Amino acid sequence: xxxxxxxxxxxxxxxxxxxxxxxxxxxxxxxxxxxxxxxxxxxxxxxxxxxxxxxxxxxxxxxxxxxxxxxxxxxxxxxxxxxxxxxxxxxxxxxxxxxxxxxxxxxxxxxxxxxxxxx
Amino acid sequence: xxxxxxxxxxxxxxxxxxxxxxxxxxxxxxxxxxxxxxxxxxxxxxxxxxxxxxxxxxxxxxxxxxxxxxxxxxxxxxxxxxxxxxxxxxxxxxxxxxxxxxxxxxxxxxxxxxxxxxxxxxxxxxxxxxxxxxxxxxx
Numbered sequence: 509x510x511x512x513x514x515x516x517x518x519x520x521x522x523x524x525x526x527x528x529x530x531x532x533x534x535x536x537x538x539x540x541x542x543x544x545x546x547x548x549x550x551x552x553x554x555x556x557x558x559x560x561x562x563x564x565x566x567x568x569x570x571x572x573x574x575x576x577x578x579x580x581x582x583x584x585x586x587x588x589x590x591x592x593x594x595x596x597x598x599x600x601x602x603x604x605x606x607x608x609x610x611x612x613x614x615x616x617x618x619x620x621x622x623x624x625x626x627x
Numbered sequence: 628x629x630x631x632x633x634x635x636x637x638x639x640x641x642x643x644x645x646x647x648x649x650x651x652x653x654x655x656x657x658x659x660x661x662x663x664x665x666x667x668x669x670x671x672x673x674x675x676x677x678x679x680x681x682x683x684x685x686x687x688x689x690x691x692x693x694x695x696x697x698x699x700x701x702x703x704x705x706x707x708x709x710x711x712x713x714x715x716x717x718x719x720x721x722x723x724x725x726x727x728x729x730x731x732x733x734x735x736x737x738x739x740x741x742x743x744x745x746x747x748x749x750x751x752x753x754x755x756x757x758x759x760x761x762x763x764x765x766x
Contacts, residue, residue: 519630527717530710534738537703537746543686544749546758551683559679567678574665581658587633588655594633615674622677 514598522580525573532570564623568616575611579604650712657709664702687755696750703746711739 539558542551557563583600587593593600621627631651632638642648672678676685689695714735722728 523717526710526713530714533706533710534742537707537742537749540686541745541749543683543690543755544753547683547687549683551686555682559681564679567673571669571673574669578662578665582662584631585655585659588635588638618674619678622679627677 514601518580518583518597518601518604521576522584525577528573529570529577532573561623564619568619568623571615572608572612576604576608579607654709654712657705660701661705661709664698664705667698668702683758687758690750691755699750700747703743703750707739707743707746711735 539554542549542554545551583604586600587597632641638648638651642651715732718728718731722731
């Protein structure tokens with residue numbers, strides 16, 4: 509396997525998170541569309557199913573993918589539209605990882621107790 | 628497109644005046660808008676409340692507010708176009724055989740079209756005010 513530097517890892521993670529988010533988006537629109545069946549429809553039963561902890565952990569992973577994809581996307585925009593973006597793309601990638609962590613920690617602090625049922 | 632052009636000038640040189648240049652620009656503009664739209668969506672539905680408590684009444688209440696419907700319409704449109712175009716880039720990179728590539732795109736675009744219609748119907752085709760009233764009448 510080719511072991512590249514920051515740029516390659518940034519690309520691979522952007523691609524993987526992007527494909528995962530696109531597939532999640534399709535699933536998410538389909539499951540929320542069940543609300544059209546009304547209060548007596550399958551919506552509440554379906555949501556109760558999704559509230560089980562493995563799916564809530566999955567949702568945390570989806571959020572992590574969103575935050576990484578967003579910050580690395582901003583890095584791509586800086587690379588494309590500024591004079592200096594490409595020169596500092598490696599540092600910008602560590603910045604994107606740092607920003608993802610900085611957003612992620614308080615989010616985990618809020619959501620992990622909810623999943624564990626100790627909120 | 629294993630590696631996208633790195634500047635607007637390079638993109639123009641690569642794509643000329645074809646639709647690909649429009650998509651290259653669109654991915655960057657929609658991406659910037661989606662940072663705010665998606666972060667807002669996650670904040671409202673995962674941070675302000677416990678997402679494990681979401682039920683019909685919560686969603687119906689949100690979808691009875693015009694502001695939420697307009698916000699979600701922009702979110703749906705930009706996310707679908709950005710996401711499906713990203714899937715198209717991935718298919719073109721990773722599905723090499725021409726016939727299989729064509730049919731993979733047919734399947735993905737068909738599913739995307741159906742899901743987009745489904746999402747638009749969810750937002751605009753029903754009165755969740757009336758549905759919410761029906762729920763409250765049950766209590």
